[in-house]
Amino acid sequence: MSAEPLLEVNDLSVRFETDEGPLQAVDRVSFALAPREVLGIVGESGCGKSVTCMSLVRLLPETARVSGSVVFDGVDLLALGMRRLQRVRGRQISYIFQEPMTSLNPVFTVGDQIGEVLRRHLGLSRRAARRRVVELLELVRIPAPKRRVDEFPHQLSGGMRQRVMIAMALACDPKVLIADEPTTALDVTIQAGILDLMREVREELGTAIILVTHNLGVVADIADRVIVMYAGRKVEEAASEELFAAPQHPYTVGLLGAIPRPGERRERLEEIPGRVPAVAAPLQRCVFADRCRYSDEVTLTQIPELRPVRPGHLVACFHPESERVAAA
Amino acid sequence: MGGFLIRKAGAALVVLVLASMLVFVGVRAIPGNPAIALGAENRDPSVIAAVKAKYLLDKPLPVQYGHWIWLAVQGDLGTDQRQLSVGHTIASRLPISIELALLSMLVAVVIGIPAGVIAAVRRGKPSDYTVTVFALTGLSVPHFWFGLMLIIWFAVDLHWLPAGGYVSVHHPIANLEHLILPAIVLGTGFAAVLMRQMRSSMLGSLGADYVRTARAKGMSEKTVVWKHAFRNSLITITTVMGLQLGGLISGIVVVEEIFGIPGFGSLTIDAVNQRDYTLIQGVVLVAAAAYVFANLLVDVVYSFLNPRIRTI
Amino acid sequence: MSVVAQDVEAPLAVGRNRRFRLLRKRFLRRPMAVAGLVVVLGFVIMAIFAPLLAPYSAGHTDFNAVLAHPSSKHLLGTDDLGHDVLSRLIWGARASMLVGVLSTVLAMVVAVPIGMLAGYYRGWLDTVVARMTDVLLAFPFLILAVGLAAILGPSLMNATLALGIGTVPVFIRIARGETLALREEDYVPAAVLNGANDATIIFRHILPNMTNTLLVQATLTIPAAIVGEAILSFLGLGVQPPASSWGTMLQEAEPYLTQAPRLAVYPGLAIVFAALAFNVLGDGLRDILDPRTTR
Numbered sequence: 001m002s003a004e005p006l007l008e009v010n011d012l013s014v015r016f017e018t019d020e021g022p023l024q025a026v027d028r029v030s031f032a033l034a035p036r037e038v039l040g041i042v043g044e045s046g047c048g049k050s051v052t053c054m055s056l057v058r059l060l061p062e063t064a065r066v067s068g069s070v071v072f073d074g075v076d077l078l079a080l081g082m083r084r085l086q087r088v089r090g091r092q093i094s095y096i097f098q099e100p101m102t103s104l105n106p107v108f109t110v111g112d113q114i115g116e117v118l119r120r121h122l123g124l125s126r127r128a129a130r131r132r133v134v135e136l137l138e139l140v141r142i143p144a145p146k147r148r149v150d151e152f153p154h155q156l157s158g159g160m161r162q163r164v165m166i167a168m169a170l171a172c173d174p175k176v177l178i179a180d181e182p183t184t185a186l187d188v189t190i191q192a193g194i195l196d197l198m199r200e201v202r203e204e205l206g207t208a209i210i211l212v213t214h215n216l217g218v219v220a221d222i223a224d225r226v227i228v229m230y231a232g233r234k235v236e237e238a239a240s241e242e243l244f245a246a247p248q249h250p251y252t253v254g255l256l257g258a259i260p261r262p263g264e265r266r267e268r269l270e271e272i273p274g275r276v277p278a279v280a281a282p283l284q285r286c287v288f289a290d291r292c293r294y295s296d297e298v299t300l301t302q303i304p305e306l307r308p309v310r311p312g313h314l315v316a317c318f319h320p321e322s323e324r325v326a327a328a
Numbered sequence: 329m330g331g332f333l334i335r336k337a338g339a340a341l342v343v344l345v346l347a348s349m350l351v352f353v354g355v356r357a358i359p360g361n362p363a364i365a366l367g368a369e370n371r372d373p374s375v376i377a378a379v380k381a382k383y384l385l386d387k388p389l390p391v392q393y394g395h396w397i398w399l400a401v402q403g404d405l406g407t408d409q410r411q412l413s414v415g416h417t418i419a420s421r422l423p424i425s426i427e428l429a430l431l432s433m434l435v436a437v438v439i440g441i442p443a444g445v446i447a448a449v450r451r452g453k454p455s456d457y458t459v460t461v462f463a464l465t466g467l468s469v470p471h472f473w474f475g476l477m478l479i480i481w482f483a484v485d486l487h488w489l490p491a492g493g494y495v496s497v498h499h500p501i502a503n504l505e506h507l508i509l510p511a512i513v514l515g516t517g518f519a520a521v522l523m524r525q526m527r528s529s530m531l532g533s534l535g536a537d538y539v540r541t542a543r544a545k546g547m548s549e550k551t552v553v554w555k556h557a558f559r560n561s562l563i564t565i566t567t568v569m570g571l572q573l574g575g576l577i578s579g580i581v582v583v584e585e586i587f588g589i590p591g592f593g594s595l596t597i598d599a600v601n602q603r604d605y606t607l608i609q610g611v612v613l614v615a616a617a618a619y620v621f622a623n624l625l626v627d628v629v630y631s632f633l634n635p636r637i638r639t640i
Numbered sequence: 641m642s643v644v645a646q647d648v649e650a651p652l653a654v655g656r657n658r659r660f661r662l663l664r665k666r667f668l669r670r671p672m673a674v675a676g677l678v679v680v681l682g683f684v685i686m687a688i689f690a691p692l693l694a695p696y697s698a699g700h701t702d703f704n705a706v707l708a709h710p711s712s713k714h715l716l717g718t719d720d721l722g723h724d725v726l727s728r729l730i731w732g733a734r735a736s737m738l739v740g741v742l743s744t745v746l747a748m749v750v751a752v753p754i755g756m757l758a759g760y761y762r763g764w765l766d767t768v769v770a771r772m773t774d775v776l777l778a779f780p781f782l783i784l785a786v787g788l789a790a791i792l793g794p795s796l797m798n799a800t801l802a803l804g805i806g807t808v809p810v811f812i813r814i815a816r817g818e819t820l821a822l823r824e825e826d827y828v829p830a831a832v833l834n835g836a837n838d839a840t841i842i843f844r845h846i847l848p849n850m851t852n853t854l855l856v857q858a859t860l861t862i863p864a865a866i867v868g869e870a871i872l873s874f875l876g877l878g879v880q881p882p883a884s885s886w887g888t889m890l891q892e893a894e895p896y897l898t899q900a901p902r903l904a905v906y907p908g909l910a911i912v913f914a915a916l917a918f919n920v921l922g923d924g925l926r927d928i929l930d931p932r933t934t935r
Contacts, residue, residue, distance in 0.1 A: 089545060103538055116551075120545075151639075154635070
């Protein structure tokens with residue numbers, strides 16, 4: 001692994017100003033992304049994973065207050081002027097969204113929307129851009145690319161639209177691709193194809209990928225390292241295999257326990273009682289305490305900080321698996 | 329796209345037929361003897377007999393209707409109180425109103441659409457409030473009052489522009505001089521509507537996912553607003569404009585009356601004041617037909633702008 | 641554990657009271673809308689309490705002071721027949737506001753049930769309603785009013801009728817659209833399973849959920865109707881003398897445009913302020929009820 005991280009996120013916090021008061025969506029999250037690495041961010045809906053990613057390139061609405069730093073290529077993206085940030089977006093750091101139908105502009109052709117990026121960032125002429133677009137469509141395995149170039153999003157299937165989004169994101173050969181739940185809106189059978197494509201992207205183009213999902217199966221399939229988020233905080237981080245082999249945080253354990261495995265015989269799937277809380281100000285205790293069976297005095301009054309409990313494995317917990325098992 | 333337009337044209341035709349029936353029934357519903365009404369209140373028995381024969385008043389209603397429609401389609405809308413051909417009168421006055429309508433729409437589009445976009449982009453800031461207040465005021469001001477005020481100001485006090493009347497297009501400068509105040513009166517009212525609709529539509533577009541994608545791609549804010557969001561809003565605006573055309577026609581009636589412009593609108597007023605039922609019948613029918621046709625034009629424009637319709 | 645219980649419950653307990661307080665808070669944050677509400681109430685009070693507020697009675701004339709300039713005796717001057725302008729304005733508010741509000745209410749009473757039925761049952765009923773609405777829409781409202789005036793004769797009630805008919809299509813469309821969307825909500829099949837019949841579903845479940853949209857539309861239609869009444873009366877198709885409305889005042893002022901332009905200015909300003917107030921109020925209401933706005 002090369003030493004210099006591509007992207008370094010430090011103490012990222014996001015607070016929304018709403019009618020009903022402030023809403024703390026992300027609380028002091030830090031992580032780093034190495035070149036060619038696939039980083040998975042998992043968590044339930046509402047845990048702040050999407051907000052975290054959108055804040056990296058400042059795509060959040062004006063009601064969001066973002067603090068911390070996001071260092072890319074030696075520059076803090078959060079402090080960058082808008083024009084310079086626009087040169088980074090789409091060129092160095094690309095983004096793909098969950099809903100390909102609404103994320104593509106219905107009134108412009110596929111070729112126009114992909115070509116736009118090429119013309120803006122790489123200064124290609126219309127003709128050159130069009131040729132490159134066809135190449136890109138081939139790269140993402142869209143059949144009959146010369147025809148598709150002039151088609152509109154509503155003429156394509158869901159899986160193909162997502163491929164178009166990927167093509168659009170890869171057009172300028174970015175260093176980082178942020179994929180926000182890219183397969184959630186797609187059929188299971190199509191999902192596999194998209195994931196394969198992303199794997200190829202990493203192999204052949206060397207793009208680092210941040211993959212956000214609530215689907216652990218996807219993470220197991222393709223991620224090198226995984227971050228688990230809950231209620232706006234990072235609660236666990238480890239290499240993918242390590243995480244699945246030895247999950248530490250009770251939440252992670254619960255998530256894994258909730259997955260049905262073929263060949264297993266059980267009466268009920270384990271569920272985690274309670275719901276993800278919406279938090280106004282950072283809680284001065286463990287965020288998971290109210291749903292955790294190991295909760296006690298300490299977890300209700302102090303914030304657990306991230307610490308390594310196994311080699312290369314960080315957890316923010318007072319009672320991680322390895323310590324409890326050892327004690328028992 | 330062809331299918332869409334054919335369906336729209338078909339629906340328009342149906343509506344037009346139904347509307348004409350409504351007009352027909354309406355005129356026949358006037359209390360009193362229709363022969364007297366259609367014959368310009370002349371009670372001379374021989375005239376009444378002649379009127380009855382001309383309009384087939386002794387035959388059953390559907391036959392009367394068919395007869396009327398048959399003639400109307402050929403351009404014969406009967407003769408009015410002064411023995412002038414209704415069709416001819418309308419044909420001579422309609423172009424004037426159309427010119428006024430086009431000028432007004434030009435004013436409205438030039439003012440209203442950019443203002444609406446700016447208001448949406450700078451939502452919550454002072455320019456948004458200014459635009460919104462202007463728009464709401466424009467909606468609240470009666471055309472004719474605004475017209476009267478402008479007449480007092482520009483024509484009476486300042487003597488810059490004529491207070492009324494009309495000069496034909498053959499003298500373009502004088503023609504414009506006479507039409508500019510009425511066009512401003514109508515245009516600003518329409519612009520107010522456009523402003524609000526554009527703002528509302530742009531706010532929707534700017535909040536859409538594809539705008540977020542455009543920003544994530546690194547497009548400049550100008551591109552995001554004017555290429556991505558605006559183009560989508562333009563589509564919704566066209567449907568709205570079609571609906572507002574009715575307001576424009578109503579406005580033309582009033583404005584022509586105030587500024588003394590001999591167009592279709594003032595013809596309507598004259599017809600009502602003189603209780604000239606043949607004229608009223610023809611005028612209302614033509615007004616409805618024009619409106620339906622204009623809406624059909626809007627549908628055509630819409631089908632060009634919206635790729636979903638274009639590619640079917 | 642009580643601290644924990646509160647954390648979990650707070651987001652779930654959004655009762656009607658709380659929603660109303662939230663809306664009120666958002667409303668108060670918009671000075672323009674508040675101003676609109678105040679002015680609207682002012683005009684309503686003016687209309688209702690005209691006999692108490694007007695310095696002179698409606699028909700009072702003073703032939704010694706014809707076309708007089710504003711003075712202490714006649715705060716806004718007098719018109720060509722010696723009527724006190726201020727009093728006529730206050731009395732005129734009655735007719736104008738009445739026509740404005742009544743025509744909208746009439747339109748709603750007729751249009752909303754029709755629209756709801758069309759949206760709920762769809763099928764041939766929907767097609768028929770759609771065609772009828774299209775036919776009504778084919779006539780620009782003024783042409784419609786002109787036609788009605790020609791048939792029925794001009795009067796305040798007929799003007800109200802004409803304006804009401806012109807407003808019906810808007811409400812049919814809204815009621816139909818809202819019903820189409822709302823009938824897909826989950827509580828509809830739930831209610832059916834509970835044994836509710838169609839009428840109950842429509843009136844007890846769907847209607848209350850569209851009152852917001854209807855209210856906003858009403859506050860935006862009323863000013864159009866007020867302006868509409870002014871147009872009709874100005875053209876002689878609405879309120880007939882000796883009764884007065886702001887529109888008839890404008891009609892009477894026209895011959896004296898050069899001599900006493902103020903006679904046209906005052907009623908016009910009254911119309912503008914009343915309509916503007918309703919429009920601003922309606923605009924504010926629409927804004928605070930829109931789930932997309934954050935403040």
